[in-house]
Amino acid sequence: MGNSEVYLTDVTGRDGFQMEKDWIETEDKRLILQGIIDAGIKRIEATSFVSPKSIPQLKDAKEIVGSLKSEEITVVALVPNVKGAENALKSGVDEINFVLSISETHNRKNVNHTVRESLEEVYSIQKLMNSTQTVLNVSLGTTFGCPFEGKFNVSKVSSVIDQLMYNGVDKVTLADTTGMANPKKISHYITTLREAFPVVQFSLHLHNTRGMGLVNLLAGYNAGVRHFDASLGGIGGCPFAPGATGNVCLEDVVHMFMEMGVPIGPSINLKKLINTSKKMEEILGYKLPGQVMKAGTAGEVIAN
Incomplete structure (x- = not known):
C-alpha cells in the first residue's frame, strides 16, 4: 500500500466546538487550538464560515483564523456555500472544506440545499478559487448512512x-x-x-456514536487511507443530525498508532495533547469521552 505514515487533521475548533451550547470565549478557543498545534498537530480545521444564526458558537471565525495564521501549519475552514467560501478566502485560510451530504434529507437540514444545488456550489467555489493558492476539499456527510434515509450503497457515493x-x-x-x-x-x-x-486523496471523518470509531478508523487505514480527522477529547457532532455524538478522539488515535508503531510524524507529543485535553475539560466544565486522558498511556507504569 506504499506509504504507511498517517496524517491527522484536528477538527476540534469546528466540529468539536459547534456542538457546545455555552459560549466559549474566543481566547479560550485560541488557547486550546494553540495547545494542539504546540503538541505537533500541523493541520487544523479551525472553524466554519457559516451563518451565526445557524451555529452561533462559530461567529468568531474570522478572529480564530487570524490568530492561527502561520507558515508552519495548514489552517482549514469548513464552508456550506459560496458566501462562506468568499469569507474564508478573505480571512486567508490555506484550505477550504466544502460540505455536502449524500443524503438529500440531511443535506437540506444541514445546508438548506438539494444535493444537486450543493454540487453546483462546488463549481462556483472552484471558479472563485482559480486565482488563489487555496486548496479545496469536499466532505461528503452521511457517506455510510443517514438517520433519516437509512443505509446507502457505495454506488450512491461513487455517483x-x-x-x-x-x-x-x-x-x-x-x-x-x-x-x-x-x-x-x-x-x-x-x-x-x-x-x-x-x-483522489481520500480522508476519513469518523464519529464514535456507537463505540466503533477507532476500529472503523483502523479498517480505513488497513484499506489504504492515510488521512484522518479527529477532535481533542472526542468532542463534537452534527447539530442537524439526531443522536450525533463526538468524533474519534485525537489523543486516542495518536496513542493507538504510536502503540502500533505506525508513523504519525516526529513532532507529535502525546503528553502535550493529553494535557491540553485536560485543560479543555476544565474550560468546558464536563467530563470528556476521551479514554487515554483518563487512563494514561499503555506504556505508563503505576507505582504501588
Whole structure:
C-alpha cells in the first residue's frame, strides 16, 4: 500500500466546538487550538464560515483564523456555500472544506440545499478559487448512512464523486456523520472507491456514536487511507443530525498508532495533547469521552 505514515487533521475548533451550547470565549478557543498545534498537530480545521444564526458558537471565525495564521501549519475552514467560501478566502485560510451530504434529507437540514444545488456550489467555489493558492476539499456527510434515509450503497457515493471529479475535485473526505459504519463496510467502501478513483486523496471523518470509531478508523487505514480527522477529547457532532455524538478522539488515535508503531510524524507529543485535553475539560466544565486522558498511556507504569 506504499506509504504507511498517517496524517491527522484536528477538527476540534469546528466540529468539536459547534456542538457546545455555552459560549466559549474566543481566547479560550485560541488557547486550546494553540495547545494542539504546540503538541505537533500541523493541520487544523479551525472553524466554519457559516451563518451565526445557524451555529452561533462559530461567529468568531474570522478572529480564530487570524490568530492561527502561520507558515508552519495548514489552517482549514469548513464552508456550506459560496458566501462562506468568499469569507474564508478573505480571512486567508490555506484550505477550504466544502460540505455536502449524500443524503438529500440531511443535506437540506444541514445546508438548506438539494444535493444537486450543493454540487453546483462546488463549481462556483472552484471558479472563485482559480486565482488563489487555496486548496479545496469536499466532505461528503452521511457517506455510510443517514438517520433519516437509512443505509446507502457505495454506488450512491461513487455517483457523487464522479460529479466532483468532473469539477476538478481530487480531495474528498468520507464522513460517518452519525456513526453508522462498521469495519466491514469501511473496508468495502474504501477498496471500491480507491479502485474507482485512484487519483483522489481520500480522508476519513469518523464519529464514535456507537463505540466503533477507532476500529472503523483502523479498517480505513488497513484499506489504504492515510488521512484522518479527529477532535481533542472526542468532542463534537452534527447539530442537524439526531443522536450525533463526538468524533474519534485525537489523543486516542495518536496513542493507538504510536502503540502500533505506525508513523504519525516526529513532532507529535502525546503528553502535550493529553494535557491540553485536560485543560479543555476544565474550560468546558464536563467530563470528556476521551479514554487515554483518563487512563494514561499503555506504556505508563503505576507505582504501588
